[in-house]
Amino acid sequence: MARITLENVRKEYGDVVAVRGIDLEVPDGSFVVVVGPSGCGKSTTLRLVAGLESVTDGDVRKDGESLVGVEPKDRDVAMVFQNYALYPHMTAERNMTFGAGSATDFDDAEIERRVADAAELLDIADLLDRKPEALSGGERQRVALGRAIIRDPDVFLMDEPLSNLDAKLRIRMRAELAKLHEELRTTTVYVTHDQTEAMTLGDEVVVMNDGRIQQVDSPQRLYDYPANRFVAEFIGDPAMNALEVAVESGADGARAAHPGFRLPLPDGDGLDAAVDSRAVLGVRPEDLSLAGADTDADAAIEATVTVTEPLGDSLLLECRVGDDRLKTQASPRSDVRSGDTVALTPDPDRLHLFDVEAGTALYHSAEGATAPDDGRTTRSPPATSEE
Ligand SMILES: Nc1ncnc2c1ncn2[C@@H]1O[C@H](COP(=O)(O)OP(=O)(O)O)[C@@H](O)[C@H]1O
Ligand SMILES: [Mg+2]
Known part of the structure; x- marks a missing residue:
């Protein structure tokens, strides 16, 4: 578990400023949701925490220690993507364990035990021999979650993990993610463009627009006391x-x-x-x-x-x-x-x-x-x- 701090974080891609100096504190063990329209800088922010991109300016810290210059594999964070990012030729189990040996200091027996635990937690024990093509979207996303879970990382970074699922399954998986967090209590940053998802999942919701944080608040306060017109019109439907x-x-x-x-x-x-x-x-x-x-x-x-x-x-x-x-x-x-x-x-x-x-x-x-x-x-x- 860990606390993540973003301090005046800025990211430019050439002329494009994706993130315009954001400050954010993600408390240890919390589930923080970042929500905003497409292109507002959500994925970039997560990738900066994961170390898949490097900051142009500012600092990303874990438990007070700067992560700038630290390799992704040494950050002890696990990312879950919208498109699952599973290897098609590997079984569900292999997808979960592939690379786990080098990313952690677990031996084979420990990894095996962790796969069994995660499979039970995610209710995919019967599916471990299947390849992704033989799994439904929801099952694939569980495997992708399993891959993150067995690493027992300090932080989960989830980038629109439910966006490829149909509406019904999305609502079910939402509830399961909330339960999973209750059990594991791993610090989680969860990104979505869907304000309903943000409102139902987050203890604390971060509203972003145009590379900037607009407001950080509880779902109810975002709805009742929007800090500006963007938040007022983004949260709530119609x-x-x-x-x-x-x-x-x-x-x-x-x-x-x-x-x-x-x-x-x-x-x-x-x-x-x-x-x-x-x-x-x-x-x-x-x-x-x-x-x-x-x-x-x-x-x-x-x-x-x-x-x-x-x-x-x-x-x-x-x-x-x-x-x-x-x-x-x-x-x-x-x-x-x-x-x-x-x-x-x-x-x-x-x-x-x-x-x-x-x-x-x-x-x-x-x-x-x-x-x-x-x-x-x-x-x-x-x-x-x-x-
Ligand atoms: N690798 C990249 N090169 C150039 N521009 C990028 C790159 N990644 C993201 N961007 C730009 O940065 C902005 C924020 O992108 P992104 O973080 O993916 O937004 P979101 O996840 O909120 O949809 C967008 O304008 C996007 O086009
Ligand atoms: Mg994105």
Whole structure:
């Protein structure tokens, strides 16, 4: 087991800057998920920890000792890849043991014992004689995990290990990975582009974009208190709505003014500073509800429905408000039709304001009411910080 520290890590490939100076602490025994869109630098970050690439600048440390210049085989980390990377001509067992002798100081008997243990843990004991072509995708990925496990490394590095599996199997393997970590408690860095996977797997989730860390937080805090617009719109599906508004103050408090509405904004940290300027109002589709006839029109958004999408458990509505678009969810059998005018009332405790240019969060209405303090610290550099 080990603690991994990334300090101002930067990686350039010629003109391409893949990683723009990131700081990250992966505590001993933790399961940290790194999530972000394709091309944001996730794989590069893992490869830098594994030693498959060398840093352009900054430091990667294990238990405080710099790994810069240390060969991959001497780092005691095991990587699991999306494409399994199994040798087609070798049996599952051989795939697991190949190279293990030189990568570890285990003798043959020890390796044999470890294969048996890993096979039982992964439920592949009956498959050890098969070659990859005779294994399903899920079984291949178990063999690839087995290969990592028998080495008993200090750190597991997993690069989208479930992405090649179908949706059902992915959900099952997700649960199994979580269980595996409960048992082994090996420090794990897990990379995915799938925000749902990140939210369900991570104790702590690192959101990356464009080579930078955007926010490191628990899944719930990422959802409730996104540090900037990127996180707000990346986490959650359908994505958070974002509408530019003028933040005005009046006798009855602050309001978010838009050609289509003037919503009251509950008092909260950051609100006073935002008054008399423009900001982007963020509100999640699931935090808007279709108002009844008796609604206070003053606290509602009047919108025209443009598209309705039945999802089974809800009816997704795409609406127009002035020149902006807005999504919301109605009850599945509601009789709303495209072309209808609807009044939408937002949950007043679930409103967000973001800086128009930098995208940084200025205000979350929930914070005024219930100061969140679950002992965690939000570590989020400003979205605009340059390296
Ligand atoms: N070997 C390489 N040579 C040149 N550019 C690379 C190389 N590897 C990655 N990149 C570039 O670095 C950026 C980050 O890539 P990567 O870390 O693979 O992203 P992710 O895993 O998040 O999809 C991308 O723009 C990618 O094209
Ligand atoms: Mg990748």
